Amino acid sequence: MRHLILFTLLITVAGIRTAASQTPPATPALEAAITQLGTVDYGNSEAVDAAEQYIRRLPAAQAAPALTTAVLSAADQLVRSRALVLLTGFNDPATPALMRTLMGDRSLRVRDLTYRWFALHPDPSQASTLLELLQAEKSDTVRPALVSALAAVDTDPQIRRALLDEINRGPDFFRVAVIDTLGRRHATYAADAIAEIAKIEGPLQDDAVLALARIGDPRATGIVAPAGDNGADVRAALLAAPCLLGGDCATATKTLTDVALNAATTPQNAQAAVTALGAAAGKPDMGATSALLTLESKAPPAASDQATVELSILAIRSPLPMLAWLDSLADGPLRNAALDVLGTGFERLEEDFAEEQFYVAAHAAYVAAPQGSAARTRLGALLDALGF
Numbered sequence: 001m002r003h004l005i006l007f008t009l010l011i012t013v014a015g016i017r018t019a020a021s022q023t024p025p026a027t028p029a030l031e032a033a034i035t036q037l038g039t040v041d042y043g044n045s046e047a048v049d050a051a052e053q054y055i056r057r058l059p060a061a062q063a064a065p066a067l068t069t070a071v072l073s074a075a076d077q078l079v080r081s082r083a084l085v086l087l088t089g090f091n092d093p094a095t096p097a098l099m100r101t102l103m104g105d106r107s108l109r110v111r112d113l114t115y116r117w118f119a120l121h122p123d124p125s126q127a128s129t130l131l132e133l134l135q136a137e138k139s140d141t142v143r144p145a146l147v148s149a150l151a152a153v154d155t156d157p158q159i160r161r162a163l164l165d166e167i168n169r170g171p172d173f174f175r176v177a178v179i180d181t182l183g184r185r186h187a188t189y190a191a192d193a194i195a196e197i198a199k200i201e202g203p204l205q206d207d208a209v210l211a212l213a214r215i216g217d218p219r220a221t222g223i224v225a226p227a228g229d230n231g232a233d234v235r236a237a238l239l240a241a242p243c244l245l246g247g248d249c250a251t252a253t254k255t256l257t258d259v260a261l262n263a264a265t266t267p268q269n270a271q272a273a274v275t276a277l278g279a280a281a282g283k284p285d286m287g288a289t290s291a292l293l294t295l296e297s298k299a300p301p302a303a304s305d306q307a308t309v310e311l312s313i314l315a316i317r318s319p320l321p322m323l324a325w326l327d328s329l330a331d332g333p334l335r336n337a338a339l340d341v342l343g344t345g346f347e348r349l350e351e352d353f354a355e356e357q358f359y360v361a362a363h364a365a366y367v368a369a370p371q372g373s374a375a376r377t378r379l380g381a382l383l384d385a386l387g388f
Contacts, residue, residue: 026062026065026066026069027062029054030055030058030062030063030066031066032051033051033054033055034051034055034066034067034070034074034079034083035079036048036050036051037051037052037070037078037079037082037083037086038074038076038078038079038082040078048082049387052082052086053387053388055067055086056086056089056359056388060090060091060092063086063087063090064087064090064092064094064095067083067084067086067087067090068087068092068094068098070083071083071084071087071098071102071110072098072101077107077109077110078109080107080109080110081107081109081110081113081352082352084102084110084113084114085113085352085353085356086356088113088117088353088356088357088360089356089357089359089360089363091360095117096121096123099114099117099118099121100123100126102114103115103118103126103129103130103133104133104136108139108141108142111137111139111142111145111146112141112142112145113145113353115130115142115145115146115148115149116145116148116149116353116354117353118130118149118152119145119148119149119151119152120152120357122149122152122153123153124153124155126153127150127153127156127159130146130149130150130153131150131158131159131162133146134146134147134150134162134166135162140170140171140173140174143166143170143174143177144174144177144178144181147163147166147177147178147181148181150162150163151163151181151182151185151187152185154185154187154189160187160189160190163178163182163187163190164189164190164193166178167179167182167190167193167194167197168193172203172204175197175204176203176204176207179194179197179204179207179208179211180207180210180211182194182211182215183207183210183211183212183213183214183215184211184214186214186215186216187215188215188216188217190211190215191212191215191217191219194208194211194212194215195208195212195217195219195223198212198219198220198223198224199223199224201230201231205224205230205231205233205234205237206231206233206234206236206237206272206276207237209223209224209234209237209238209241210237210240210241210244210276210279212241213240213241213242213243213244213245214244216245216246218245220241220244220245221238221241221242221245224238231272232266232268232269232271232272232273233272233275233276235269235272236256236259236269236272236273236275236276237276237279239252239255239256239273239276240252240256240276240277240279240280243280243283243285243288244279244280244283249280249283249285249287249288250287252276252277252280252288253277253280253285253287253288253291256273256274256276256277256280256291257273257277257291257294257295259273260273260274260277260295260299260303260307261295261298261299261303263300265300265303267300267301267302267303268302270299270300270302270303270306271302271303271306273303274292274295274299274303274306274307274310275306275310277291277292277295277307277310278292278309278310278311278313278314281310281314282313282314282317282318284314284318284321284325286324286325286328289311289314289321289322289325290325292307292310292311292314293307293311293334293337293338293341295307296308296311296337296341297337307341308341308344308345308348309345309348309349311338311341311342311345312341312342312344312345312346312348312349313345313349315342315345315346315358316346316349316351316354316355316357316358317354319357319358319360319361319362320361322358323361323362323365323379326338326339326378326382327375327378331378335378339381339382339385339386340385342385342386343385343386343387346386346387355386358386359383359386359388362379362382362383362386362388363383363388365379366379366380366383
């Protein structure tokens with residue numbers, strides 16, 4: 001089986017290289033921009049941003065072949081990964097074939113990006129290959145993306161069993177990623193396994209409670225005794241759980257906001273409340289999202305910083321609800337503040353691939369908006385504010 005997969009990948013790579021060789025060569029300006037993507041001098045980030053902006057504004061027929069060539073052939077691994085991120089924004093018809101060749105790539109970053117792409121573009125025909133790669137993948141930093149790709153094609157019982165096994169293996173940060181992925185996938189088959197984690201006091205407990213709530217399992221609100229000696233994260237998760245279960249989000253939003261704004265609240269408790277509020281906002285719920293913006297400007301520093309992060313996470317995980325929320329804000333100081341917060345948050349997150357997908361959604365909305373319309377003007381301001 002492994003030899004068949006390798007042979008298929010080699011044939012596909014040969015086809016991609018042949019197609020790339022038949023396209024017109026990249027212009028010197030485009031070649032220079034792609035080379036600039038490999039800059040590692042943090043003091044020169046503006047040059048990298050300018051190179052990315054230049055490439056994004058090129059026609060797909062010009063940019064996509066050059067980016068594909070860079071992904072396949074560049075010696076600089078940073079160029080390869082950044083080129084791959086930009087390529088995903090062009091919706092090029094050759095991208096799926098390229099992604100199939102990059103599964104198992106030598107570069108950790110390229111592998112991670114490839115599996116993230118498959119999580120957003122499920123391909124059931126690659127399920128068995130992804131499952132085999134999961135068994136072979138050694139990097140705990142790449143495995144979460146591979147789990148996400150598998151969870152997107154989890155109709156096969158064998159895949160479900162493999163995902164359930166992942167809940168209880170590896171370091172905590174990886175197990176949290178697995179639990180979170182299964183919760184967001186509404187994986188009812190994982191509810192019992194996640195419920196067992198939720199019973200155990202420790203760093204996974206709050207994530208397990210939120211995952212159960214996202215799945216729609218009512219045990220989320222009762223599996224941990226509210227009167228128990230729970231940590232700040234667990235207490236906050238229990239407040240957000242009813243909202244995620246389909247209940248009253250307004251109550252959860254008010255309670256969590258009050259905790260974060262209370263001057264007597266410890267920084268740890270305030271951050272936990274804001275994180276849980278971010279979970280409620282991700283339902284999606286516009287009231288909770290607006291509360292995060294309020295906390296960014298009015299809460300003490302720890303909660304304010306966390307609100308910036310949570311708003312940015314919302315944007316990259318759910319671009320369309322975030323765009324709808326931004327559109328609901330009247331032009332003026334409040335909307336400008338929201339754009340500033342997202343710009344700051346994107347810089348902190350450094351989630352290049354996810355941010356590029358937000359750009360894709362925002363740019364698609366921009367193109368669809370009538371020429372000269374207020375919607376197009378507002379979306380243009382958003383793209384400018386975020387450096388796209």
